[in-house]
Amino acid sequence: MKVFPSGAALGARIDGLDLAQPLSAADDQAVVAALGRHGVLRFPQQKLDGAQLKRFAAGFGELEINVASGAYQEPGHPEVMILSNIVENGRPIGLADAGQGWHTDMSYSRDIAFANVLYGIRIPRRNGEALGATEFSGMQAAYEGLPAAVKERLEGKTCLHDFNKFWEMMRQEKGSKRPALTEAQKKAKPPVSHPMVLTHPITGRKVLYANPGYAVRVNELPHKESDELLEFLFEHQLKAEYRYASRWEEGDVLMWEDIGTIHSAVADYRPHEHRLVKRCQVMATRFIPPEERA
Numbered sequence: 001m002k003v004f005p006s007g008a009a010l011g012a013r014i015d016g017l018d019l020a021q022p023l024s025a026a027d028d029q030a031v032v033a034a035l036g037r038h039g040v041l042r043f044p045q046q047k048l049d050g051a052q053l054k055r056f057a058a059g060f061g062e063l064e065i066n067v068a069s070g071a072y073q074e075p076g077h078p079e080v081m082i083l084s085n086i087v088e089n090g091r092p093i094g095l096a097d098a099g100q101g102w103h104t105d106m107s108y109s110r111d112i113a114f115a116n117v118l119y120g121i122r123i124p125r126r127n128g129e130a131l132g133a134t135e136f137s138g139m140q141a142a143y144e145g146l147p148a149a150v151k152e153r154l155e156g157k158t159c160l161h162d163f164n165k166f167w168e169m170m171r172q173e174k175g176s177k178r179p180a181l182t183e184a185q186k187k188a189k190p191p192v193s194h195p196m197v198l199t200h201p202i203t204g205r206k207v208l209y210a211n212p213g214y215a216v217r218v219n220e221l222p223h224k225e226s227d228e229l230l231e232f233l234f235e236h237q238l239k240a241e242y243r244y245a246s247r248w249e250e251g252d253v254l255m256w257e258d259i260g261t262i263h264s265a266v267a268d269y270r271p272h273e274h275r276l277v278k279r280c281q282v283m284a285t286r287f288i289p290p291e292e293r294a
Protein backbone atom coordinates (compact mmCIF):
# COMPACT_ATOMS: atom_id res chain seq x y z
CA MET A 1 0.00 0.00 0.00
CA LYS A 2 1.05 3.59 -0.64
CA VAL A 3 0.10 6.69 1.37
CA PHE A 4 -0.32 10.03 -0.45
CA PRO A 5 -0.76 12.90 2.06
CA SER A 6 -3.17 15.63 0.96
CA GLY A 7 -0.71 18.37 1.86
CA ALA A 8 -3.35 19.96 4.12
CA ALA A 9 -3.57 19.65 7.90
CA LEU A 10 -5.37 16.31 7.59
CA GLY A 11 -6.09 13.73 4.93
CA ALA A 12 -4.30 11.11 2.85
CA ARG A 13 -5.22 8.82 -0.01
CA ILE A 14 -4.28 5.17 0.29
CA ASP A 15 -3.69 3.19 -2.89
CA GLY A 16 -2.93 -0.47 -3.35
CA LEU A 17 -5.33 -2.03 -0.83
CA ASP A 18 -8.39 -4.11 -1.70
CA LEU A 19 -10.60 -3.69 1.37
CA ALA A 20 -12.82 -6.60 0.27
CA GLN A 21 -9.94 -8.85 1.41
CA PRO A 22 -8.80 -9.19 5.04
CA LEU A 23 -5.87 -6.85 5.84
CA SER A 24 -2.48 -8.39 6.55
CA ALA A 25 -0.99 -7.55 9.97
CA ALA A 26 1.54 -5.24 8.28
CA ASP A 27 -1.14 -3.39 6.31
CA ASP A 28 -3.31 -3.07 9.43
CA GLN A 29 -0.40 -1.45 11.29
CA ALA A 30 0.34 0.86 8.38
CA VAL A 31 -3.31 1.94 8.14
CA VAL A 32 -3.46 2.63 11.90
CA ALA A 33 -0.26 4.68 11.75
CA ALA A 34 -1.56 6.67 8.75
CA LEU A 35 -4.84 7.25 10.56
CA GLY A 36 -3.04 8.69 13.60
CA ARG A 37 -0.87 10.89 11.42
CA HIS A 38 -3.44 12.09 8.85
CA GLY A 39 -6.75 11.64 10.69
CA VAL A 40 -8.75 11.07 7.49
CA LEU A 41 -7.97 8.35 4.93
CA ARG A 42 -9.53 7.86 1.50
CA PHE A 43 -9.30 4.44 -0.16
CA PRO A 44 -10.45 4.93 -3.76
CA GLN A 45 -12.07 2.44 -6.16
CA GLN A 46 -13.31 -0.11 -3.65
CA LYS A 47 -16.05 -2.65 -4.33
CA LEU A 48 -17.59 -3.92 -1.10
CA ASP A 49 -20.75 -5.65 0.00
CA GLY A 50 -22.21 -5.02 3.48
CA ALA A 51 -20.38 -7.98 5.03
CA GLN A 52 -16.99 -6.85 3.64
CA LEU A 53 -17.49 -3.26 4.81
CA LYS A 54 -18.40 -4.58 8.25
CA ARG A 55 -15.35 -6.87 8.39
CA PHE A 56 -12.95 -4.08 7.42
CA ALA A 57 -14.43 -1.69 10.01
CA ALA A 58 -14.58 -4.34 12.76
CA GLY A 59 -10.81 -4.77 12.48
CA PHE A 60 -10.42 -1.43 14.31
CA GLY A 61 -12.82 -2.01 17.22
CA GLU A 62 -16.30 -3.11 18.19
CA LEU A 63 -19.03 -1.76 15.93
CA GLU A 64 -21.93 0.19 17.33
CA ILE A 65 -25.48 -0.74 16.38
CA ASN A 66 -27.43 2.51 16.16
CA VAL A 67 -30.80 1.64 17.69
CA ALA A 68 -32.39 4.92 16.59
CA SER A 69 -31.78 4.07 12.94
CA GLY A 70 -33.35 0.61 12.94
CA ALA A 71 -35.16 1.30 9.69
CA TYR A 72 -31.95 2.31 7.96
CA GLN A 73 -29.75 -0.70 8.46
CA GLU A 74 -28.35 -3.09 5.87
CA PRO A 75 -30.52 -6.24 5.96
CA GLY A 76 -28.68 -8.91 7.96
CA HIS A 77 -25.97 -6.44 9.04
CA PRO A 78 -27.39 -4.02 11.65
CA GLU A 79 -23.88 -2.56 12.16
CA VAL A 80 -24.07 -1.09 8.65
CA MET A 81 -26.16 2.06 8.61
CA ILE A 82 -27.57 3.57 5.43
CA LEU A 83 -27.25 7.32 4.83
CA SER A 84 -29.32 8.43 1.85
CA ASN A 85 -31.84 10.94 0.52
CA ILE A 86 -33.29 8.37 -1.92
CA VAL A 87 -37.01 7.65 -1.55
CA GLU A 88 -38.35 4.38 -2.98
CA ASN A 89 -42.09 3.72 -3.16
CA GLY A 90 -42.70 6.71 -0.92
CA ARG A 91 -40.28 5.50 1.76
CA PRO A 92 -36.80 6.89 2.50
CA ILE A 93 -34.17 4.13 2.19
CA GLY A 94 -31.74 5.82 4.58
CA LEU A 95 -31.17 8.57 7.11
CA ALA A 96 -31.21 11.79 5.06
CA ASP A 97 -30.02 14.50 7.42
CA ALA A 98 -27.00 13.10 9.25
CA GLY A 99 -24.32 15.30 10.73
CA GLN A 100 -24.68 18.82 9.27
CA GLY A 101 -22.74 20.82 11.83
CA TRP A 102 -19.38 20.41 13.59
CA HIS A 103 -19.25 17.47 15.97
CA THR A 104 -17.49 14.27 16.99
CA ASP A 105 -19.54 11.12 16.79
CA MET A 106 -20.40 9.49 20.13
CA SER A 107 -18.75 12.07 22.41
CA TYR A 108 -22.10 11.99 24.26
CA SER A 109 -21.49 8.33 25.08
CA ARG A 110 -19.61 6.92 28.05
CA ASP A 111 -17.63 4.68 25.69
CA ILE A 112 -16.34 7.01 23.00
CA ALA A 113 -15.89 6.30 19.30
CA PHE A 114 -12.58 5.56 17.63
CA ALA A 115 -13.41 5.86 13.95
CA ASN A 116 -16.00 6.08 11.22
CA VAL A 117 -15.83 4.01 8.05
CA LEU A 118 -18.03 5.25 5.19
CA TYR A 119 -18.47 3.73 1.74
CA GLY A 120 -19.73 6.00 -1.04
CA ILE A 121 -22.03 4.18 -3.48
CA ARG A 122 -23.90 7.09 -5.12
CA ILE A 123 -22.39 10.56 -4.94
CA PRO A 124 -24.38 13.52 -6.32
CA ARG A 125 -22.67 15.80 -8.85
CA ARG A 126 -23.51 19.17 -10.36
CA ASN A 127 -21.57 20.54 -13.36
CA GLY A 128 -19.11 17.70 -12.86
CA GLU A 129 -18.36 18.66 -9.24
CA ALA A 130 -19.02 16.13 -6.49
CA LEU A 131 -21.43 17.41 -3.84
CA GLY A 132 -21.84 16.43 -0.20
CA ALA A 133 -18.21 16.82 0.90
CA THR A 134 -17.21 15.95 4.45
CA GLU A 135 -15.24 18.65 6.27
CA PHE A 136 -12.75 17.97 9.05
CA SER A 137 -10.69 19.86 11.60
CA GLY A 138 -7.68 18.38 13.40
CA MET A 139 -7.76 18.44 17.19
CA GLN A 140 -4.14 17.39 17.78
CA ALA A 141 -2.92 20.52 15.97
CA ALA A 142 -5.75 22.59 17.47
CA TYR A 143 -4.60 21.63 20.98
CA GLU A 144 -1.00 22.46 20.17
CA GLY A 145 -2.08 25.81 18.74
CA LEU A 146 -3.78 26.92 21.96
CA PRO A 147 -2.22 29.77 23.99
CA ALA A 148 -0.20 28.39 26.92
CA ALA A 149 -2.59 30.01 29.41
CA VAL A 150 -5.56 28.19 27.89
CA LYS A 151 -3.71 24.86 27.89
CA GLU A 152 -3.04 25.40 31.57
CA ARG A 153 -6.67 26.27 32.19
CA LEU A 154 -7.84 23.04 30.52
CA GLU A 155 -5.65 20.87 32.75
CA GLY A 156 -7.86 18.56 34.81
CA LYS A 157 -11.08 20.05 33.42
CA THR A 158 -13.96 17.92 32.22
CA CYS A 159 -16.74 18.79 29.84
CA LEU A 160 -20.35 17.66 29.72
CA HIS A 161 -21.54 16.27 26.35
CA ASP A 162 -25.26 16.12 25.58
CA PHE A 163 -26.79 14.12 22.70
CA ASN A 164 -29.80 16.45 22.69
CA LYS A 165 -27.71 19.54 21.83
CA PHE A 166 -26.93 18.35 18.28
CA TRP A 167 -30.41 16.86 17.84
CA GLU A 168 -32.07 20.19 18.64
CA MET A 169 -29.57 22.12 16.48
CA MET A 170 -30.52 19.90 13.50
CA ARG A 171 -34.21 20.60 14.16
CA GLN A 172 -33.95 24.31 14.79
CA GLU A 173 -31.14 25.41 12.45
CA LYS A 174 -30.91 22.81 9.67
CA GLY A 175 -34.59 22.24 8.94
CA SER A 176 -34.47 18.59 9.97
CA LYS A 177 -37.88 16.96 10.30
CA ARG A 178 -36.74 14.69 13.12
CA PRO A 179 -39.13 14.95 16.09
CA ALA A 180 -37.97 16.35 19.45
CA LEU A 181 -36.56 13.71 21.78
CA THR A 182 -39.10 12.37 24.24
CA GLU A 183 -38.33 12.48 27.97
CA ALA A 184 -37.76 8.69 27.82
CA GLN A 185 -35.24 9.10 24.95
CA LYS A 186 -33.44 11.85 26.87
CA LYS A 187 -33.27 9.61 29.94
CA ALA A 188 -31.82 6.81 27.82
CA LYS A 189 -29.00 9.15 26.67
CA PRO A 190 -28.11 11.26 29.72
CA PRO A 191 -25.26 13.79 29.28
CA VAL A 192 -21.81 12.38 30.12
CA SER A 193 -18.48 13.97 31.03
CA HIS A 194 -15.05 13.47 29.48
CA PRO A 195 -11.69 15.11 30.11
CA MET A 196 -11.23 18.13 27.81
CA VAL A 197 -7.72 17.02 26.95
CA LEU A 198 -7.22 13.41 25.89
CA THR A 199 -4.03 11.62 24.90
CA HIS A 200 -4.37 10.29 21.39
CA PRO A 201 -4.17 6.48 21.58
CA ILE A 202 -2.15 6.16 18.33
CA THR A 203 0.15 9.18 18.36
CA GLY A 204 0.43 9.88 22.10
CA ARG A 205 -0.15 13.58 21.33
CA LYS A 206 -2.63 15.67 23.31
CA VAL A 207 -6.03 16.28 21.79
CA LEU A 208 -8.64 18.97 22.42
CA TYR A 209 -11.77 16.91 23.07
CA ALA A 210 -14.71 19.34 23.16
CA ASN A 211 -16.84 19.72 20.05
CA PRO A 212 -19.53 22.30 19.24
CA GLY A 213 -22.10 19.59 18.46
CA TYR A 214 -22.31 18.04 21.89
CA ALA A 215 -20.17 19.95 24.44
CA VAL A 216 -22.43 22.01 26.71
CA ARG A 217 -20.58 22.79 29.91
CA VAL A 218 -17.15 22.85 31.56
CA ASN A 219 -18.08 21.15 34.80
CA GLU A 220 -15.51 22.82 37.05
CA LEU A 221 -16.27 26.43 36.04
CA PRO A 222 -19.15 28.80 36.85
CA HIS A 223 -21.70 29.05 33.99
CA LYS A 224 -20.46 32.32 32.54
CA GLU A 225 -16.79 31.28 32.50
CA SER A 226 -17.73 27.91 31.05
CA ASP A 227 -19.68 29.58 28.23
CA GLU A 228 -16.79 31.95 27.50
CA LEU A 229 -14.19 29.18 27.41
CA LEU A 230 -16.32 26.95 25.16
CA GLU A 231 -17.03 29.85 22.82
CA PHE A 232 -13.29 30.52 22.56
CA LEU A 233 -12.50 26.85 21.91
CA PHE A 234 -15.25 26.40 19.31
CA GLU A 235 -13.86 29.34 17.34
CA HIS A 236 -10.22 28.35 17.79
CA GLN A 237 -10.71 24.72 16.71
CA LEU A 238 -12.14 25.74 13.31
CA LYS A 239 -9.20 27.90 12.19
CA ALA A 240 -8.34 27.37 8.52
CA GLU A 241 -4.93 25.91 9.36
CA TYR A 242 -6.51 22.85 11.05
CA ARG A 243 -9.10 22.21 8.32
CA TYR A 244 -9.50 19.77 5.46
CA ALA A 245 -12.42 18.98 3.14
CA SER A 246 -12.70 15.52 1.65
CA ARG A 247 -14.55 15.33 -1.69
CA TRP A 248 -16.25 12.08 -2.57
CA GLU A 249 -15.87 9.80 -5.55
CA GLU A 250 -18.11 6.80 -6.04
CA GLY A 251 -16.34 3.71 -4.72
CA ASP A 252 -14.42 5.64 -2.04
CA VAL A 253 -14.06 4.25 1.43
CA LEU A 254 -13.55 7.26 3.70
CA MET A 255 -12.23 6.48 7.16
CA TRP A 256 -11.55 9.01 9.88
CA GLU A 257 -10.64 8.78 13.52
CA ASP A 258 -13.00 10.49 15.97
CA ILE A 259 -10.67 11.22 18.89
CA GLY A 260 -8.35 13.64 17.08
CA THR A 261 -10.76 15.17 14.56
CA ILE A 262 -14.16 16.85 14.41
CA HIS A 263 -16.28 16.80 11.23
CA SER A 264 -19.27 18.28 9.47
CA ALA A 265 -21.31 17.09 6.49
CA VAL A 266 -21.83 19.67 3.74
CA ALA A 267 -25.52 19.63 2.71
CA ASP A 268 -25.14 21.29 -0.70
CA TYR A 269 -27.23 18.77 -2.69
CA ARG A 270 -30.98 18.77 -3.23
CA PRO A 271 -33.53 15.98 -2.73
CA HIS A 272 -33.38 14.89 -6.40
CA GLU A 273 -29.54 14.76 -6.34
CA HIS A 274 -29.21 11.27 -5.01
CA ARG A 275 -26.66 10.15 -2.49
CA LEU A 276 -26.13 6.71 -0.98
CA VAL A 277 -23.42 6.08 1.60
CA LYS A 278 -23.04 3.12 3.97
CA ARG A 279 -21.49 3.68 7.36
CA CYS A 280 -19.99 1.73 10.27
CA GLN A 281 -19.26 3.31 13.64
CA VAL A 282 -16.13 1.88 15.28
CA MET A 283 -15.93 2.22 19.06
CA ALA A 284 -12.65 2.79 20.93
CA THR A 285 -12.52 -0.78 22.29
CA ARG A 286 -9.30 -1.77 20.51
CA PHE A 287 -7.26 1.34 21.25
CA ILE A 288 -8.53 2.36 24.70
CA PRO A 289 -8.45 -0.51 27.22
CA PRO A 290 -11.56 -0.92 29.44
CA GLU A 291 -9.80 0.35 32.59
CA GLU A 292 -8.96 3.65 30.87
CA ARG A 293 -12.50 4.31 29.67
CA ALA A 294 -14.86 6.62 31.53
Ligand SMILES: [Fe+2]
Nearest residue numbers: 099103104105
Ligand atom coordinates in the same frame (compact mmCIF):
# COMPACT_ATOMS: atom_id res chain seq x y z
FE1 LIG B 1 -20.87 12.46 12.40
